[in-house]
Amino acid sequence: MTQEASPILEVRGLTRTFGGLVAVSEVDLTVPEGAIFGLIGPNGAGKTTLFNLITGLLPPSGGSVNFAGRPITGRKPHVITQMGMARTFQNIRLFGALSALENVVVGTHCRTSSGVWGSVFRTRRARAEEDEAWARARAELEFVGLGDLMDAPAGGLAYGQQRRLEIARALATGPRLLCLDEPAAGMNETESQELIDLVRRIQARGISVLIIEHDMHVVMNLCDRIAVLNFGRKLAEGTPAEIRANPDVIEAYLGRDDDAADQGA
Secondary structure, rough: OOOOOOEEEEEEEEEEEEEEEEEEEEEEEEEEOEEEEEEOOOOOHHHHHHHHHHOOOOOOOEEEEEOOOOOOOOOOOHHEEEEEEOOOOOOOOOOOOHHHHHHHHHHHHHHHOOHHHHHHHHOHHHHHHHHHHHHHHHHHHHOOOOHOOOOEEEEEEEHHHHHHHHHHHHHHOOEEEEHHHHHHOOOOHHHHHHHHHHHHHHHOOOOOOEOOOOHHHHHHHHHOOOEEEOOOOOEEEOOOOHHHHHHHHHHHOOOHHHHHHHOOO
């Protein structure tokens, strides 16, 4: 990824209000194609709301979203997925009684086109698409390191494995942009490092990544650029080194020492 990379995602003035509460206020973001772009901020900063606006789960109160050069503001989530944007969720959303493989096959359905008629009458096209879906699901499970657990019920997998299963299902949609909502939540140090390695391998496939994350080790060691939200507004944006040294970011996370400030005045 270079500085000259064209944008895969452009967010302009994105705003969302809930009654009198402004959850996201006039946020601008540009994610270059091929980048790993981090979105961080204190709890309640509006990060997941911003994700929901970008991916179509919430309609914006103002502003616009362009994906791969096309406007997607107000489009339905399944349409945005078909256009090439996939996401995971902060709270894991798997079909616990289905196998890991069956969960990933669900993600391939946005790429099928044989329709109800083909499925009911088992046309040649429908059978070919079904075979391709199962093959793709197996390949994605292998990719995320769950190849030996394809037949295991999703609900019985360990927490970190469920996180990777969600990523496999999102990859099965064939995304150009993968949006990850706190994928390292609840992971230990070893699992977090495995996540870093996995996301880098996703990037190597030519897939751009937009990631919300609280684990600063993950963010600082993974992202090309980082934007910081605070109280629904973008507070700062820059490289990991620039964000780490930004006094406004430090204050947002650690709070302001008024006594020290008074003494220095």
